[in-house]
Amino acid sequence: MIKKIYLIGNPNVGKSVIFSRLTGVHVISSNYPGTTVEISKGYLQLDTSRIEIVDLPGTYSLEPTSNAEEVAVSLLKEHPRNEIAVINILDSTNLERNLLLTLQLIEDGYPVIVCLNMCDEASHRGVSIDAKKLESILHIPIVPTCAVTGAGIKSMIERIKEIAPARRDKLSHEERWKEIGHIVEQVQHLEHRHHSLREILEDVSVQPFTGIIMAIGIIYASFKFVRFIGEAIISKITDPIFLNLYQPILEKLTFYWQEKGFWFHLFIGDLINGKIDFKQSLGVLTTAPYIEFGMVLPYVISFYFILSLLEDVGYLPRLAILLDNILHRLGLHGYAIIPVLLGFGCNVPGILSTRVLESKRERFITSTIISIGVPCVPLQAMIFGLLGAFGGYYVGGVYLVLFCLILILGMILNRTMAGYSPEFLLEIPSYRFPPLLMLGKKLYFRVKGFLIEAVPVVLIGVLFINILLYFKLFDIVTNIFAPLIKGVFGLPKEAIVALVIGFLRKDVAVGLLMPLSLSAKQLFIAATLLAISFPCVATFIVLWKELGLKDFIKSALIMITVSIIVGGLLNFVILR
Amino acid sequence: MKKISLTQIKANSKGKIVEILGGANLQTKLMNMGVRSGKEFAKLSHIGLEGPVVIKTGRTILALGHSVASKIIVEPE
Secondary structure (H helix, E strand, O other), X not given: OOOEEXXXXXXXXXXXXXXXXXXXOOOOOOOOOOOOOOOEEEEEEEOOEEEXXXXXXXXXXXXXXXXXXXXXXXXXXXXXXXXXXXXXXXXXHXXXXXXXXHHHHHHOOOOEEEEEEOHHHHXXXXXXXXXXXXXXXXXXXXXXXXXXXXXXXXXHHHHHHHOOOOOOOOOOXXXXXXXXXXXXXXXXXXXXXXXXXXXXXXXXXXXXXXXXXXXXXXXXXXHHHHHHHHHHHHHHHHHHHHHHHHHHHHHHHHHHOOOOOHHXXXXXEOOEOOEOOOOOOEOOOOHXXXXXXXXXXXXXXXHHHHHHHHHHHXXXXXXXXXXXXXXHHOOOOHHHHHHHHHHHHOHHHHHHHHHHOOOHHHHHHHHHHHHHHOOOHHHHHHHHHHHHHHOHHHHHHHHHHXXXXXXXXXXXXXXXXXXXXXXXXXXXXXXXXXXXXXXXXXXXXXXXXXXXXXXXXXXXXXXXXXXXXXXXOHHHHHHHHHHHHHHHOOOOOOHHHHHHHOOOOHXXXXXXXXXXXXXXHHHHHHHHXXXXXXXXXXXXXXXXXXXXXXXXXXXXXXXXXXXXXXXXXXXXXXXX | OOOEEOOOOOXXXXXXXXXXXXXXXXXXXXXXXXXXXXXXXXXXEEXXXXXXXXXXXXXXXXXXXXXXXOOEEEEEO
C-alpha cells in the first residue's frame, strides 16, 4: 500500500512543475538548479486513496555531497520501502548523467517509476529515446512527459500502480558508468543538428567580452522595462481609478462627515487645502490603499514579470558565471547573485534562497548584505515615487550608496570572518522560452502572495500609527531620539516615526515621510537610511530562523552600526 | 601527450579529462555531474582574472570555479 510518493531527480529537471501538475499546489519553478529550497507537500487522489506527494530538492546521486542532497536522501529513508513510491524525473536531453540516480535508486531497492521529462525539448535538440526499450532493460515503468504542457502526466499517474522494486546488482562507480554508457547506446538516438540561434546566444552569454556586454544590456533593459511597465500601470490604470473614481466618493463622504474628530482622523486623515491628498492625508481609507495599490503594486507586477522571465529563460546562472569574479572578493561565489536578485523583489524569499549556498559563512554574508544593501520592490517603488520628483540624480544616488555599501561590507566581512569561500560548481541550463501561461501563473501567484502579506499589515499599521499620532504617543520616542535624528542624520525629529515604522513595512515608512515636507537632500538621506536600517519584521523573523540566534544578533548589530555610520557620513558630506 | 590543467587549456578547444585532484567529496561531486576521467569535453569559455571556466561534457554545460578547474588535469586534443 503506497502512502507516500517522492519526486526525485537531478536539479532543474522540472520536479516542481510535475509536483504542481500532480497535486494542483502551485510552487515556484524556474530554469536554474536549486529553485526548490523548501520541501513542498501535496496530495494526489489515486482511485480511492489520497497519497501524499513530496517534492524533494534536486540531487545528482544518492551519495549526498551538499546539504540539499543530504536532505533529499535522508527524507527518502524515512519510511519503509513498501509504503513509498519514487517518481524519478529525468531530463531527456541529458539521459546519461540522469541515469546515475535511476540506477542507484533501483539498486537500493526503491520502487521507482521513471519520468522522461522535457521530451519536447529533447526532440527539438535531435535526441530521441526509446522508452519501451529502456523499460525492458530496467524493468520499471518509463513514461515520457512534458510537464510544462502537461503531456504524459495522465499516463504517468495511471502507471503509478505498477510500481514495484526491480532487482539489480549493486555496482561500483566504474561499473555503473560503464553500464550507463551501454544503456544509453541502446536507447538513445542522436540526430546531428546545426547550431541554432539559441545555442549561439547561449555561447555568447558566457564569453568574457560579449557576455559582459550582454549582461549590461540585459540589466539595463530590465531596469528600464520595470520602470516603463510600472509607470504605465500607474498612469493608465491605478491613478485614474484613484483620482477619478475613488476620490469623488471619499470627498462626498467627507462632505457629509459633520464632526471631524477621532474617527475622521483615523479613516480619512488630514485634509490638505481642504481636500484629500492620497500622498499626505495618512488615513486608513486614503493613503493606506494608495500606497499599496497606487504606488507599490504596479511595480511589484512589473518587477516580478521581468524577474520571472529572466528566471525561466535561464539567464541567471550565466550572470552568476560573469559575476563570480567580483563576488569572490566578497567571500561569496557567483551563485549568490540569485538570492540577491530575489531580494530585490522582497527580502524574505531572497534570504530563504540563500539555502542554495553551501557554507554557513556564505549564507551569513549574503543574508546580511541583502538585509542592508538590497531594497525590496515596495521600498524602491516609494523611493521612485517620492525622490523621483526631484530628479533621477537622487534616485541614482541611493542605488550608488547601496551598491558601494554592499562591496565594502562584503569585503570587510570576507576579511574578518573565519572560514573560506566554497567552490563554484554549477550546471548551466539551456535557454528555454517559457510558455506564457506558465509565466502568467507564476506572476499571478507572486502578486497574490504580495497582496496577502502586505495589505492587512498596511491597513492595520496605518490604523495603529494614526491612533498613536492622534494621542501624541510618539512624542516620547521622538524626543528621546531627537539628538540622533537631528544631530547625526540632519533630519527633523519627526522622521524617527518613519524609521521606527520601517520595521513594520518599508513602503508605509516612506509614506510617513511624505507629509514632513523634507528637502531633496533630507529625503535622500531618509530614504537611504530606511533601505539600510533594520529590514521589516517579516525579514527579521526569517533571518532569525535561517541564521540562528547568535548570528542573527551579530547581523543585527552590523545593521545598526552601518546605519548610524552611513547616515552620519551622508549628512556630513551632503548637508553640511 | 602533455598533461595540463583545465585552467591552462585554451578556450574553444577540446580535450580529455585525465585525472581529478582534490578531496573525495569534490571528486564524487564532479563525477555525479558527469566529470570523470576519460571523459571528453570542450572548453567553452574562461572568464579572466581567475574567473570560472565553462565546459561542455556530454550534454551537460558546467561552470567551474577557478580553483576547481585547476584541480582537473586534462589532455588537449
